[in-house]
Amino acid sequence: MSDSAGRTPAVGVEGARQRLALAQTALLSALVASTPVPGGFDPARIRVQTVALAAKRADIVAKVAPELPVILGADYRPAFVRYARSRPLPGGYRRDALAFVASLLDDQGGPAQPPGRREELASWWAERSGPAPLRAARASRVLRRLNPRTTLRATRGRAGRTPA
Amino acid sequence: MQHLGVGIGWRPEIDTVVEGLDGVEWVEVVAENICPDHLPDSVRRLRERGTTVVPHGVSLGLGGAERPDPVRLAALAERARALGAPLVTEHIAFVRAGGPLTGTPALEAGHLLPVPHTRDALDVLCENVMIAQDALPVPLALENIAALLRWPDEELSEGEFLAELVERTGVGLLVDVANLHTNHVNRGTDPASTLDRLPLEAIVYVHVAGGVERDGVWHDTHAHPVSEPVLEVLAGLCSRLCPPGVLLERDDDFPPGTELAAELDAVRGTLTGTRREVRHV
Numbered sequence: 220m221s222d223s224a225g226r227t228p229a230v231g232v233e234g235a236r237q238r239l240a241l242a243q244t245a246l247l248s249a250l251v252a253s254t255p256v257p258g259g260f261d262p263a264r265i266r267v268q269t270v271a272l273a274a275k276r277a278d279i280v281a282k283v284a285p286e287l288p289v290i291l292g293a294d295y296r297p298a299f300v301r302y303a304r305s306r307p308l309p310g311g312y313r314r315d316a317l318a319f320v321a322s323l324l325d326d327q328g329g330p331a332q333p334p335g336r337r338e339e340l341a342s343w344w345a346e347r348s349g350p351a352p353l354r355a356a357r358a359s360r361v362l363r364r365l366n367p368r369t370t371l372r373a374t375r376g377r378a379g380r381t382p383a
Numbered sequence: 384m385q386h387l388g389v390g391i392g393w394r395p396e397i398d399t400v401v402e403g404l405d406g407v408e409w410v411e412v413v414a415e416n417i418c419p420d421h422l423p424d425s426v427r428r429l430r431e432r433g434t435t436v437v438p439h440g441v442s443l444g445l446g447g448a449e450r451p452d453p454v455r456l457a458a459l460a461e462r463a464r465a466l467g468a469p470l471v472t473e474h475i476a477f478v479r480a481g482g483p484l485t486g487t488p489a490l491e492a493g494h495l496l497p498v499p500h501t502r503d504a505l506d507v508l509c510e511n512v513m514i515a516q517d518a519l520p521v522p523l524a525l526e527n528i529a530a531l532l533r534w535p536d537e538e539l540s541e542g543e544f545l546a547e548l549v550e551r552t553g554v555g556l557l558v559d560v561a562n563l564h565t566n567h568v569n570r571g572t573d574p575a576s577t578l579d580r581l582p583l584e585a586i587v588y589v590h591v592a593g594g595v596e597r598d599g600v601w602h603d604t605h606a607h608p609v610s611e612p613v614l615e616v617l618a619g620l621c622s623r624l625c626p627p628g629v630l631l632e633r634d635d636d637f638p639p640g641t642e643l644a645a646e647l648d649a650v651r652g653t654l655t656g657t658r659r660e661v662r663h664v
Binding site: 222224225226227228229232235236237238239240241242243244246247248250251252258259260261264265267268271272275276278279307308310 | 479480510602
């Protein structure tokens with residue numbers, strides 16, 4: 220039976236939708252939320268795909284929050300992949316960047332941070348977690364690190380808030 | 384099928400490079416990165432020159448279990464109109480899961496993931512494609528994706544799955560030869576056997592892109608030059624039926640325009656059967 224465009228609509232697709240939903244959710248959950256690998260999949264390939272998804276996320280977060288690879292240096296990528304392994308994308312990459320930094324600030328048992336980095340991350344988080352845009356003083360500091368000759372006339376920012 | 388010729392993926396990072404390349408007959412833009420009310424100047428200039436622009440969507444997830452989101456479909460339709468595009472393209476993939484059908488939180492993949500080649504997945508995909516076709520002002524074509532993993536208990540080969548999809552929905556095919564090569568390395572799917580099964584007349588154009596092999600896994604990076612094995616798959620396709628269009632995709636580690644021009648020349652040489660071995664970079 221064809222429709223007016225000569226196509227063949229499927230019958231009884233609701234059951235197929237439900238079964239497919241459960242199968243795809245089990246796989247995606249294993250890939251982005253560290254739930255057990257569903258039966259029949261090659262666990263080694265699941266690991267490769269998990270890392271590939273986290274690496275792509277790290278690339279995009281580095282584009283929307285270019286200060287983070289500057290603050291974290293060579294630690295940026297491994298730290299992000301560690302964060303992303305069990306934390307699904309929280310609805311947008313800016314929120315992802317905030318959640319990543321909050322996780323670093325919360326992570327008491329994680330790798331030791333070099334002196335001053337924690338404060339830099341806390342300041343970065345505080346300046347972006349509210350509705351107001353980046354304060355000029357902070358923008359200036361970050362830009363100077365990216366390019367030491369850059370100067371930006373700036374006023375001091377408001378007091379930061381602490382991560383929730 | 385409309386002739387498109389040889390084109391390249393327009394990206395903001397190489398906008399003027401793309402404009403300056405000789406013999407680029409058309410471009411593709413990532414639909415989600417284009418604002419229909421404020422087209423980038425470079426895209427506008429290309430349009431004024433008569434260059435065809437095709438919006439290529441990445442977020443519909445037509446291979447997902449849910450019906451396609453009407454808001455995303457309307458956005459894609461709006462871009463097709465704003466660009467005067469002769470067609471739009473998307474992927475055979477799922478990009479999100481969870482939600483109401485499963486009673487679990489919604490999850491985003493942030494990337495294209497393979498659908499199982501099963502009867503269930505095909506029935507759902509066909510219905511989703513028909514919903515999308517009804518919402519779009521121009522024909523839709525779908526791309527085979529690159530996969531790192533394979534589903535257990537598949538009931539159809541990739542070729543059979545694509546052939547039945549086309550037969551039931553009339554959707555066009557965007558064949559990514561780099562993805563066929565990827566699936567060859569990663570899943571053991573022979574590109575020739577997939578091509579043998581495909582309804583070749585449904586192909587609207589072909590994607591070509593570079594990648595890299597690491598530890599026996601092919602990563603379809605779009606950040607490396609197009610390599611010989613990918614052009615061989617293109618040559619294999621051309622020996623069956625020359626596609627109406629071929630598009631070079633480059634998304635990162637952008638080389639100078641001269642290198643992109645050389646890659647486009649290699650593609651043209653493959654289409655006309657006059658290509659010499661490409662140098663290995």
